[in-house]
Amino acid sequence: MKARIKITLKNGVLDPQGKAIQHALSALGIAGVEDVRQGKYIEVNLHETSPDKARETVERMCKDLLANTVIENYSYELLETP
Amino acid sequence: MLRASVIVFPGSNCDRDIKVALENVTGFPVTMVWHGDANVPVSDVIVLPGGFSYGDYLRCGAMAAHSPIMRDVVAKAKAGTPVIGICNGFQVLCESGLLPGVLMRNASLKFICRDVLLKVDNAETFFTKCHLKDQVIRLPVAHAEGNYFADTATLDQLVDENRVVMRYCDAEGNVTEAANPNGSQRNIAGICDKTGRVLGLMPHPERLFELALGGSDGRRILESMLLSVLEAA
Numbered sequence: 001m002k003a004r005i006k007i008t009l010k011n012g013v014l015d016p017q018g019k020a021i022q023h024a025l026s027a028l029g030i031a032g033v034e035d036v037r038q039g040k041y042i043e044v045n046l047h048e049t050s051p052d053k054a055r056e057t058v059e060r061m062c063k064d065l066l067a068n069t070v071i072e073n074y075s076y077e078l079l080e081t082p
Numbered sequence: 083m084l085r086a087s088v089i090v091f092p093g094s095n096c097d098r099d100i101k102v103a104l105e106n107v108t109g110f111p112v113t114m115v116w117h118g119d120a121n122v123p124v125s126d127v128i129v130l131p132g133g134f135s136y137g138d139y140l141r142c143g144a145m146a147a148h149s150p151i152m153r154d155v156v157a158k159a160k161a162g163t164p165v166i167g168i169c170n171g172f173q174v175l176c177e178s179g180l181l182p183g184v185l186m187r188n189a190s191l192k193f194i195c196r197d198v199l200l201k202v203d204n205a206e207t208f209f210t211k212c213h214l215k216d217q218v219i220r221l222p223v224a225h226a227e228g229n230y231f232a233d234t235a236t237l238d239q240l241v242d243e244n245r246v247v248m249r250y251c252d253a254e255g256n257v258t259e260a261a262n263p264n265g266s267q268r269n270i271a272g273i274c275d276k277t278g279r280v281l282g283l284m285p286h287p288e289r290l291f292e293l294a295l296g297g298s299d300g301r302r303i304l305e306s307m308l309l310s311v312l313e314a315a
Binding site for chain 1: 140177182183184187232
C-alpha cells in the first residue's frame with residue numbers, strides 16, 4: 001500500500017515561511033490570498049496489504065518521527081498499490 | 083576529575099570546539115563518542131554539540147534524536163547523568179523528549195550569527211552555578227532554528243519551576259522584544275529539566291571561553307560543570 005502523509009502546522013503556531021510566501025504572491029500581483037500555511041508531504045510505500053495494519057504502521061511513523069506533535073498535525077490517506 | 087563525553091553525529095560541527103574548550107578550562111581529557119555506538123562510557127557530563135546533524139533533514143535534531151546512541155543518552159539522563167545540548171544539541175534534546183517544546187525557524191527566516199546578551203535566570207543548575215542570578219552575559223548564537231515554542235501551559239510550568247535558565251535581554255538585563263533575536267516565546271534561550279541536570283541552550287559557550295576569542299563569558303558554564311562534579315565528589 002501507499003501512504004500519502006500530510007504534515008501541517010497546528011492552528012496558532014506562527015508560520016513565518018507561509019507569511020513570506022504570502023508576501024511573495026502579493027508581490028507577483030496575485031491578489032486575494034488571505035493566508036498561506038506551509039507544510040510537508042511524504043509518500044511511503046509499504047509492503048503491507050492490510051489497510052488496518054498499514055494504518056497502525058503509519059500512525060506509529062507519524063507519531064515517532066515524521067511529525068512533531070508539539071507544533072504539527074498529521075493526516076494521511078492509504079491507497080492500494082497495483 | 084571530570085569525565086566528559088561529546089556525542090558526534092554526522093553533521094556535528096562544534097564537537098571539537100567544545101572538546102577543546104572543556105579540556106582547556108577543566109584540564110581533563112574529553113571522550114568523543116560516535117552516534118552509532120550503543121553506549122556512552124561512564125561520564126560526569128554528556129555534551130550534545132552544535133552543528134547540523136543529518137543535514138537538518140525532516141526537522142532539526144529529529145534524526146539525531148533516534149540515533150542508536152541516544153537511547154543510552156536518554157537512559158543515562160533519566161538516571162541522573164547531566165546532559166547539555168548546545169544549539170543543535172538543544173534541538174536534539176527537545177526532539178528526544180528530554181526537554182519540552184521545540185525550536186522552530188527564526189521569526190526573521192534568517193540565519194542569525196552574532197553575539198547576544200543573556201540574563202541568567204537560574205544560577206543554581208549543574209551548568210550555571212558559577213553565575214550570579216540575573217547576571218548579564220554575552221555569548222554567540224549561530225542558528226536558523228532557535229525560535230523556542232511550547233504551549234502556554236508548558237511555558238507557565240517552565241517559569242513556575244524555575245526551569246527557564248537564560249533569556250535574551252538588553253545591556254541592562256531587561257528582557258524585551260527588541261532583545262529577542264529569533265522570536266522565541268518569552269525570550270527563552272535555555273531551559274532545563276526538573277532536576278537542573280539536563281540543559282538545552284541555543285548560544286555557544288565554547289565559542290567565547292577565552293579572551294583570544296573575543297570574550298570569556300562562556301567559560302563560566304564550563305567551570306560550573308567542573309565545580310558541580312568536584313562538589314559532588
